Amino acid sequence: MENRKIKDYEEIEGYDIYIEPQFRPFGFPVGLYIALKDGVIINIKPEFGYLTTGVEKVVEGMEIDKAIPFIDRVDSSSAISPELTYCIGLEKTFKIDVPLRAKFIRTALCELSRISSHLLWLTRLANVLGINNALHYCLREREEVLHLIELATGSRLTPNFIRVGGVASNLSPRFIEEFRKFFRSFRKNFNMLKTFFLENELVVNRLNNLGVLIEEDAKNLAITGPNLRALGIKKDVRIDDTYGIYDEISFKIPVGEKGDSLDRCIVRMGEIEQSTSIISQAFYKMPEGEIRTYTEDINQFSGNTRSHIECPHGELAMEISIDEGKITKLRIKSPSYNNLLAFSRAVLGESVEDVEVILTSFDICVCEVDK
Amino acid sequence: MKILLRKMVHKVRNFKKFSLFNKLTNWVKSTSINIYCFTSGCCGNEILAILGPLYDSERWGINFVSSPERADVIMVSGTITEKMKPILEDLYNSFGNEKVLIAVGSCAINGGPFYKSDFVLKGVKEIFNVDLYVPGCPPRPEAIINAILKYKDHFK
Amino acid sequence: MILKSLLLKTFYFLLFLLLGIYVTVYLHKKILAHMQSRRGPLHTGFHGILQTLSQTLKLLLKSPKNFLKSQNLVITIGAIISITFAIAAFLLIPLTGEIFFINVEISLPLCICFIVISNTGTFLSIDRTGLNTNKILGLLDRISTTIVFSVPLFISSLGPVTFASSFNLFEIVKSQGRFYNIIYQPLSMIVFSVTCLLLWQRLSLDVPSKNTYLNIDYLSTQTGLNLLMFSISEYINILSLSLLATLLFFGGWNGPGFLHPIIWTIIKTFILQVMFLFLYTVIPKIKGIKRKINISLAFLSSLSLLNLLIVIFVVLYLKPIFNL
Numbered sequence: 001m002e003n004r005k006i007k008d009y010e011e012i013e014g015y016d017i018y019i020e021p022q023f024r025p026f027g028f029p030v031g032l033y034i035a036l037k038d039g040v041i042i043n044i045k046p047e048f049g050y051l052t053t054g055v056e057k058v059v060e061g062m063e064i065d066k067a068i069p070f071i072d073r074v075d076s077s078s079a080i081s082p083e084l085t086y087c088i089g090l091e092k093t094f095k096i097d098v099p100l101r102a103k104f105i106r107t108a109l110c111e112l113s114r115i116s117s118h119l120l121w122l123t124r125l126a127n128v129l130g131i132n133n134a135l136h137y138c139l140r141e142r143e144e145v146l147h148l149i150e151l152a153t154g155s156r157l158t159p160n161f162i163r164v165g166g167v168a169s170n171l172s173p174r175f176i177e178e179f180r181k182f183f184r185s186f187r188k189n190f191n192m193l194k195t196f197f198l199e200n201e202l203v204v205n206r207l208n209n210l211g212v213l214i215e216e217d218a219k220n221l222a223i224t225g226p227n228l229r230a231l232g233i234k235k236d237v238r239i240d241d242t243y244g245i246y247d248e249i250s251f252k253i254p255v256g257e258k259g260d261s262l263d264r265c266i267v268r269m270g271e272i273e274q275s276t277s278i279i280s281q282a283f284y285k286m287p288e289g290e291i292r293t294y295t296e297d298i299n300q301f302s303g304n305t306r307s308h309i310e311c312p313h314g315e316l317a318m319e320i321s322i323d324e325g326k327i328t329k330l331r332i333k334s335p336s337y338n339n340l341l342a343f344s345r346a347v348l349g350e351s352v353e354d355v356e357v358i359l360t361s362f363d364i365c366v367c368e369v370d371k
Numbered sequence: 372m373k374i375l376l377r378k379m380v381h382k383v384r385n386f387k388k389f390s391l392f393n394k395l396t397n398w399v400k401s402t403s404i405n406i407y408c409f410t411s412g413c414c415g416n417e418i419l420a421i422l423g424p425l426y427d428s429e430r431w432g433i434n435f436v437s438s439p440e441r442a443d444v445i446m447v448s449g450t451i452t453e454k455m456k457p458i459l460e461d462l463y464n465s466f467g468n469e470k471v472l473i474a475v476g477s478c479a480i481n482g483g484p485f486y487k488s489d490f491v492l493k494g495v496k497e498i499f500n501v502d503l504y505v506p507g508c509p510p511r512p513e514a515i516i517n518a519i520l521k522y523k524d525h526f527k
Numbered sequence: 528m529i530l531k532s533l534l535l536k537t538f539y540f541l542l543f544l545l546l547g548i549y550v551t552v553y554l555h556k557k558i559l560a561h562m563q564s565r566r567g568p569l570h571t572g573f574h575g576i577l578q579t580l581s582q583t584l585k586l587l588l589k590s591p592k593n594f595l596k597s598q599n600l601v602i603t604i605g606a607i608i609s610i611t612f613a614i615a616a617f618l619l620i621p622l623t624g625e626i627f628f629i630n631v632e633i634s635l636p637l638c639i640c641f642i643v644i645s646n647t648g649t650f651l652s653i654d655r656t657g658l659n660t661n662k663i664l665g666l667l668d669r670i671s672t673t674i675v676f677s678v679p680l681f682i683s684s685l686g687p688v689t690f691a692s693s694f695n696l697f698e699i700v701k702s703q704g705r706f707y708n709i710i711y712q713p714l715s716m717i718v719f720s721v722t723c724l725l726l727w728q729r730l731s732l733d734v735p736s737k738n739t740y741l742n743i744d745y746l747s748t749q750t751g752l753n754l755l756m757f758s759i760s761e762y763i764n765i766l767s768l769s770l771l772a773t774l775l776f777f778g779g780w781n782g783p784g785f786l787h788p789i790i791w792t793i794i795k796t797f798i799l800q801v802m803f804l805f806l807y808t809v810i811p812k813i814k815g816i817k818r819k820i821n822i823s824l825a826f827l828s829s830l831s832l833l834n835l836l837i838v839i840f841v842v843l844y845l846k847p848i849f850n851l
Contacts, residue, residue, distance in 0.1 A: 017664070021458065029411050029455070039816075050455050051411050054488040070484055076413035120416060130812035136563035139423030146420075157413045157509055202810050206818075352664055353814035367412050399588060402571045402581040429560065430569040432578050441589070441754075467589070 014043070017352065021050050028366055030340070032355065039351055044344045051370040056330045064090065064164060064298055067327055072158045074332060076367040077120050078113035080153075081311035082332070083162040085318045088243055089307030090164050099290040102166040103245045108282045109152060109161065110244075111275040116145040117312035118268045121363045122193065125265070128356045129203060134196040141189055144182055151175045166292025176283065183280060190272065197265060207262040211358035213346040218259070221341050225314025226271060227362060230256035230263035237310040249281045261361040268363070299325035313339060313363055336368040400443065401526035403432040404519060407442035407466075409459060412449035414476040414509045421512045433519055439466040444522060448475035448509075450485060451492045463499055473518055474501045477508045484508065540628050544617055548762045552579045555804055562808060586755040602652050606756035609648025613760040616641035617767045621696055623780040623788040633694040638771065639681055642764050646673040646726065649757060668814065672726065675819045679827035680722040682835065686715035687775045689838045700779035707778040711841075714834040716776040718827050723768045724803055725813065725823075727761070769799040 016036045021029040031047035055074055059067045067086070074082040084106060091098060119142040126134040146156045152175050153159035153168075161168050197203055213223070215231055228235055236253050238246045254270025256263025302324050308317035314335025321329040339362045347358050408418055421428045422435070436442050439462050451459060463470070474495045477483035481494040495501055505518045553568075553576060560567025568575025619638045621627035631637060650670055688694055690711065691702035709716050773779060773795040780788035813819055 028415070050452060050458075051450055052452055052454070052490045053450050053485045054490050055485070058485055058488050073413070073484060076416060079413070120419075123419065131810070132559070132808040133563055136424050136565065139420065140425065140564060143420065143423060143425045156511065157416060196809075200810070202813075206811060351815050351817070353668065395584070396588060399581050399584045403578065403585045405585070424564045427560070427565040427567075429556075430566055430575070432568060432571055432575075432581065434582075 015045065019355075021047070028364075030359075030364075030366060030369075032359075034352065034355065036352065041347055041350055041352065041355070044347055044355075046340055046344055048340065048366065048369050051366050053371065055371050056332060059327055059330050062327050063325055064301070064322065064327070067330075068162070069158070069160045071330075072160055074334070074368060074371060075311065075313075075316075075365055076157065077365050078110075078117040078312050079158045080109055080113045080161065081309060081316055082318075083160070084110060085307050085309050085311075085316050086320065087162050087164050088309065089305035089318055089320055090301075090322075092307060093303050093305040094295075094301050096165045096295055097293055098166055099293060100245075100287050101289045102291045104282050104286040105152075105167050105171060105291065106162060107244050107246070107249075108279050108286075109149065109159070111278045111282075112145055112149055112152075114312045115272050115275050116142055116149065118272050118363075119145065121268065121360070122197070124360045125357075126196070128360045129206065131196060131200075131203070134193065137189070137193055137196070141186065141193065144186070148175065148179060148182060151178060163292060164298065165295055166290070168292075170291050179279075179283065183276065186276060190276075194269060198269065204262060206357070207265060207361070208260060209258070210261040210354055211343075211346040211350060211361060213259040213342055215259070217345045218342065221338050221345070223314070223338050223342050224335050225310070225312075225339075226267045227259075227264060227314065227339055227342060229253065230267045231259035232257055237308055237315055241308070243309060245282070248285065249278055251278050251281075261358060264361050264363075301325050308333075311335065313365055313368065332371060334368040334371060336363075336365045339364050340369055397526040401523045403434065404444060404523060405434050405436045405442045406444045406446050406519070407437075407439045407462070408435055409445060409447045409462060410449055411451075411455070412476075412478065412509075414448035414478070417509045417512050418446070418448060418475070418515065421515055426512045426516060428516060428519075431520065431523065433516075439463075442466065443469070444471045444473060444519070446473045446475055447479050447495050450478040450483070451495060452490045453492065454490075456492060456498065459495075460498065470500075471502050471522065472499055473503045473505065473522070475505045475515060475518070476510055477506060480504050480506060536628060540618060541614075543622075544614070544763065544766075547766055548759065549579055551766060551800060552762060555800075558801060558804060559808060562805070583755065586751055589751045602753050605648045605651030606753045606760075607648075608651070609645050609760040610756045610763075612641045612645035612648070613763040613767070616645065617763055617770075619696075620767055620770050620774065621700075622770075622792055624697070624700075626789060627697075630695075630697065634696045635684060635688060635694050635699065635771075635775075636681070638696075638767070639677075639684060642767065643673065643677045643680075645760055645764060646677075648760070652753075652757070671816050671819055675816075675823045676722045676725050676827075679718055679823050679831055680726070682828055683715045683718040683722065683831035684771075684775060686712045686831070686834050686838050689835065689842055692842070696774055696779075700774055700781065703778045703781060707781075708776045712776075712834055712838060714830055715838075716772075718831045718834070719772055719775065720799070720803070722823070722827060723765070723772065724806055726768070727765050727803065727807065765800070765803070766796075769796050769803065772799055 014035055015033040017032075017034040019032040019034070021031040029048075029050040031050075033045040033047065034041055035043035053073070055070055059070050062070075068083055071082045071086050072079045090096070119138050123135055123138040123142065126132075126138055149159065150156050152171055153161040213227065213231065215233070217223075218228055218231055218233075224235070224237075232255050234253055234255055237243075239253065251274045252270075254267050254274065256267050301322050303322060305320045305322070306317070308315055310316075315333075316335060317333040319329075319331040319333075320327060343359055343362045343364065346362075347355060350358065408415075410418055418435075420426060439445060445463065445466055447459065463472075472495065474480050478485065478491070479495050481496075482488075482491050485491045486493055492498070503518050503521060505514050507514055556575070556578070557567045568578035571578045571581055616638045618628040619631060619634045619641070621630070621634075650666070652666065687699050687702075687708050690708065691699040693699065693702075770792070773792060777795050777799075779795075780792045782788070782791035813822060
């Protein structure tokens with residue numbers, strides 16, 4: 001037993017500390033090799049690939065509709081966003097019209113899963129910082145969001161809900177009732193959560209100027225999403241290359257200033273607030289009508305598509321080749337992989353105790369890194 | 372004489388079965404359950420959820436510990452890949468004498484949706500003896516709690 | 528005759544200590560759970576009252592077989608040091624004017640010294656079985672916490688000492704007959720309780736599922752008796768630190784006469800412990816030696832030194848005038 005680990009040690013020279021992957025709780029298997037000099041990190045090497053499932057290979061040769069549940073499992077914290085990327089790409093090239101109501105339902109569910117993903121991230125941050133109360137309050141709010149997603153789609157984490165040309169099922173009247181109840185309580189509860197993180201002097205001092213990501217690094221590593229917006233760069237696929245109904249809805253994009261952990265925290269907190277306002281607007285404007293257009297010649301499609309959307313971690317892009325209704329090639333560009341590389345740049349020059357905090361502040365989903 | 376001896380042996384055996392020490396150990400084992408979680412993927416999120424206020428797992432004395440040496444139950448959840456296999460074997464070996472293993476999620480049961488993949492193990496049962504299976508992809512938190520309570524009822 | 532009375536006294540004090548620890552562990556669990564909108568232990572006995580007992584027995588049953596292996600032996604020595612000095616520190620503290628175990632002239636500094644020594648017992652718990660180097664980081668963190676925060680703890684306790692002009696805890700409580708020390712020197716009280724809070728590590732006996740540093744837990748591969756001794760000594764320490772805080776700043780057993788003095792001590796200690804618990808769950812852990820030095824040596828120590836200067840001025844010039 002011990003021989004393997006000692007061997008691992010000797011293989012990679014020049015590193016002082018090895019943090020094993022299984023010691024990170026709750027689904028975060030990433031090993032870290034850390035090199036130190038005078039108590040300061042000079043080099044870090046993340047070891048990943050412990051979750052490689054090979055979705056891109058498994059999906060090959062499948063029919064278009066059957067691949068959706070597999071693509072679900074790419075992202076464990078918000079599974080609806082890879083589905084949406086896949087369907088949007090196919091609809092764009094094969095010119096399938098999506099009913100307006102389906103677009104509204106898609107947007108509402110995407111934003112709900114964005115809230116749940118960010119709340120999971122907040123839970124992790126609270127866990128690492130050691131604020132026990134905030135951890136449980138975050139989990140409580142997350143349960144309510146997951147309950148809403150379950151009412152609409154039938155599953156808590158892996159919905160399998162979006163189809164090519166619409167969505168799988170209509171929203172029940174009970175969902176809208178429950179949503180109104182949730183919306184009333186969530187604003188108040190979320191403000192309380194904010195006090196735990198942003199109005200607590202000790203937390204703010206801890207996160208301030210910690211793990212600063214330089215703009216040059218961010219550009220070289222192609223960082224997207226909240227981590228880029230924390231630098232003050234206003235880039236969002238929802239506005240730059242709009243999809244769905246985001247052009248009909250007014251919302252702000254929260255940006256930070258320096259790109260440290262505190263800014264990343266502020267940006268994600270702001271995104272949760274914006275998401276709630278997007279959902280309420282979507283419900284206010286939602287028309288009645290069809291939820292899916294059925295295309296009969298879906299089995300005769302062939303061609304290449306490309307699509308990208310804004311998922312909670314950043315820009316999620318897909319490239320799909322289809323031959324006679326069957327997938328021949330699928331490539332996924334996941335934002336978490338770039339975020340992990342960005343972490344290994346941002347952590348340089350910090351002390352060892354802060355590695356965990358900086359790693360969680362980047363919101364990395366390991367399922368997405370390894371695929 | 373033989374009959375008497377048999378009776379004696381029977382009595383001794385019965386005594387062992389119902390002795391105070393045995394009762395006490397069973398009570399202890401059923402009321403405080405230490406679980407080591409080996410998680411990956413989305414099942415990890417559901418295990419995190421059972422700590423929370425809605426499914427408060429502390430009610431039954433369920434604790435999640437940080438090392439297999441301190442645990443009674445090892446809970447394997449999520450996709451187990453070939454790269455993960457040696458680590459899992461190490462953990463299983465450093466686990467105590469009475470090994471109880473719960474496989475959570477369809478990935479841990481038989482590979483789940485990725486059973487065709489080359490990187491993924493076709494379930495934990497290929498390497499170790501599994502005591503309880505919790506189906507679902509991912510299973511609901513109630514199902515995970517139910518599995519732990521099944522383990523707890525085993526001692527009554 | 529003397530021996531018999533001494534044995535009886537020891538027995539009563541240890542009984543009080545064990546009961547106190549049991550009740551505090553249970554109440555901590557319950558209060559913490561209700562703060563986090565949960566229920567806490569519920570199904571073991573009446574409202575989970577036997578949960579702590581079952582967890583303690585579990586640790587006893589899980590003792591490792593190779594107890595005398597050299598590696599384990601070092602850890603065991605550390606655990607024994609830890610628990611002996613914790614009990615010794617507790618026995619030095621008087622509960623009321625009549626109920627006390629031993630009366631030493633310099634009981635306050637001796638007590639604080641014992642608490643610090645008992646914290647150093649954990650230094651011996653270096654464990655290389657897992658080869659996870661992260662554990663050693665956790666241990667270094669613990670060492671730095673103990674060393675850095677014991678300085679302001681000692682300086683802030685000198686305020687009441689100067690006011691009573693004695694190191695004896697009886698004298699200190701007697702000096703607070705009219706007004707408690709919290710009115711005279713709130714600065715010192717704040718520093719003392721903050722350092723108590725930061726010294727408190729809360730080992731894994733109580734709420735293991737919510738252990739915030741699962742991966743940096745330096746005792747993560749410890750089981751059985753060693754872990755039990757470490758965690759119990761931790762609880763004794765926090766009990767005796769809050770008892771010391773009541774004696775130094777809240778008037779100890781002084782109080783209205785309709786209740787027995789010991790009940791006043793227990794009530795005040797309990798309120799302080801709940802305060803500690805509340806603060807513990809809201810504020811984050813302080814990590815990193817630089818931050819610790821900034822907080823303890825630069826901020827807390829200088830505050831308590833300022834307080835000490837004010838107290839010396841009051842004692843020298845104002846006390847004779849106003850007959851305090």
